[in-house]
Amino acid sequence: DWTPDQFIETTVADLKEQIGTDKVILGLSGGVDSSVAAMLIHQAIGKNLYCIFVDNGLLRRDEFEGVLHSYKDMGLNVKGVDAKDMFYTALAGLSDPEEKRKAIGKVFIDVFDQESHLVEDAKWLGQGTIYPDVIESVSVKGPSATIKSHHNVGGLPDFMKLKVVEPLKTLFKDEVRLVGKTLGIDPAILGRHPFPGPGLAIRILGDVTPEKVAILQEVDHIFIKSLRNSGLYDQVWQAGAMLLPVQSVGVMGDERTYERVVALRAVTSIDGMTADWSHLPYEFLADVSNEIINKVRGVNRVVYDISSKPPATIEWE
C-alpha cells in the first residue's frame, strides 16, 4: 500500500541517483505542487537545487514576501525576483484575456530564462507536474503549459533544453498534500486555495494597471482574511474577487458618485472542472461587503456571484 513515508524514501533515493552532483533549477509558484516538488528534490540534493520565485506583481497582497519567507524557513535555496514592472509594462493597454495571458507567459519565460542563465552549468529543470496534469494535459494551465504554447516565439528558451525531473508525476493532489505534510511543509502553503498563474490580471476585467491591482489586492485581502477568521476558508475550494470594468452610481452626502464594482466569487469543487457557488452565510457576506466599502477607496458596490460551473467558469476571464 502507498504511504507518504515510503514514497518519500524511494523518491529521494531515486533522485539522488538520477541527479548525482548536478544542479537543478526549479520555478516556485507559491502553490502546493511546486513547493512539494522542491522539498523532495531539496532532500535529495540540498543546495544544488536552485529555486526561483518570481514576483509578477499580480499576486495576492503580501503573498510574495510571506511565501518567500516560508520557503527560506524550509531551508530552500531560493531567489526572489522582483519583475513587477516588466509584467505591468507588458500588460499595459491589453484588454483581451488571452492577450493578457500570452503577455504574462512571455514575460515569465524571459525572466525565468534570464535567471536560469545565472545558475552556471545547470543540467536539470525541476517541475511540480502531477498525475492529472499528465493525463489531462488540455486542462493544464500552469507555467509549463504557458511555456509550451509559447516556445515557438523566438525559439526554445535555454532552460527548456534542460533535462526534466518531475518527482510528483504519479501522484494525485491529495497524495501531494500528504507528502508535503510528511515533509513538514508549512500548512499555510499546503492548504492554500488554487490560484491562477496569471493571477489578479484575469480578475481585473479589461486592462490591468498597478492602481487597479492595488485596489483588488485590498478587496481580496478583506475577503480571504474574513474567510479565515470565520473558519470558512477550508470549506471553500477557491475564492477571490473580480474588479469589474463598470462604474456604478452611489451617494455621498447629497452628491452622486460613480465608483467601482467588485464581484466576490467562492466555489466548492473537487477538481475545478465543475463547481458550485458557495452558500456563504448572509451575515458573513454583509460584514465583508461593509468592510470593503468602508475601507477600500474607489469601490462603492459589492456583488456576490451565484453561478455554477458549467456553464459559468470559476474565473470571469
Ligand code: XMP
Ligand atoms: P475556470 O475559470 O476555467 O478555472 O473555471 C478552473 C481553474 O483553473 C484556474 N485558471 C487558471 N490557472 N492559468 C492558471 O494557472 C490560467 O490562465 C487559468 N485560468 C483559470 C482557475 O483559477 C481555477 O482554479
